[in-house]
Amino acid sequence: MIALIGGSGLTELDGLELSESLVVPTPYGDSSAPLLKGRYAGRDVLFLARHGHPHRIPPHQVNYRANLWALREAGACAVIAVNAVGGIHPAMGSGHLCVPHQLIDYTWGRASTFFDGELEHVTHIDFSHPYDESLRERLCQALHQCGQTFSARGVYACTQGPRLETAAEIIRLERDGCDIVGMTGMPEAALARELELPYACLALVVNPAAGKSTQLISMADIESELGRGMGRVRSVLAALLAAL
Structure with missing residues (x-):
């Protein structure tokens, strides 16, 4: 089952045929919101609002674990994450869609691993390529199918x-x-990996950096750009799911 994580502007998944709202206990506390399980574009999916619903949890306080x-x-x-971003490269203007292939982490102080505390052994993951290539290709195919202008690569x-x-x-x-x-x-x-x-x-680029x-x-x-862009994002997600 595919999980969709919605960011700013996507706290609800319009068109989701909801079958169940799940509160799943974890060793790390509560998730940002209940998980919504249902059918979207003919497929079983899970949806989670990263910032809660309503949008209330700032990025540095999201309980990612x-x-x-x-x-x-x-x-x-598998997980498809939707992120609202600022554009740095000239091609990344407001409203542009990007499927990044790499990222650089400038955050600090966030709980960033499950391999923490009293461990029997140290575990390292290979994070050379942080995004799954097969999922990236499927996203790009869905973007093509929807006639969207997008970048198939980018560093986040x-x-x-x-x-x-x-x-x-x-x-x-x-x-x-x-x-x-x-x-x-x-x-x-990294936690998904x-x-x-x-x-x-x-x-989705929502502003020039x-x-x-x-x-x-x-x-x-x-907020205006989010309102214009999230309809396109939903259509891409629907095309992706329908093709799986």
């Missing part, structure tokens, strides 16, 4: 938040090779 653990326990075999910079970045920080991220910037890509991707859950990201526009970043503009 509980979220991923609960999804696996509920039967998820994950920052701590909840504040937005300074213009100087964006210059640094660009120098590091980053194309988009968000606050929720990590440790989510630790649980052996194939994981891919569909990123700091210093990439002459205008100040407005939350009203971000």
Whole structure:
């Protein structure tokens, strides 16, 4: 069963034929919201609102470990994450969709591993390629099918938040090779890898990153872009699920 994690702008999955709302106990506390189990595009799915419903949990306080653990326990075999991001690369304008192939983690202080505490042995995971290539290819096929303009590659910079970045920080991220910037890509991707859950990201650019526009970043503009873009995201998710 595919799990869909919705970020900012996707706290509900319109069109989901809900069969069950699940509160799954985990060793790490409560997930951000109950897991919604149902049918979407003719497929059984799990849906989780990353920031809760209503949108209330900031990126640095999301219980990523509980979220991923609960999804696996509920039967998820793979995860598609939807992330709202800022655009750094000139191709990543507002409204653009990106399926990133790499990420750089700039967060700190987050509970970022299941291999913690009193362990019998140390465990390292191979994280050379943080996103599952097969899932990425399926996402790209769904984007093509829906006639969307998108980037099939990109480097996601994950920052701590909840504040937005300074213009100087964006210059640094660009120098590091980053194309988009968000606050929720990590440790989510690494935790999925630790649980052996194939994981891919569909990123919607909702604003130019700091210093990439002459205008100040407005939350009203971000919310407007989210409103315009999430309908396209849902159509892509439906096409992906229908093709599985």
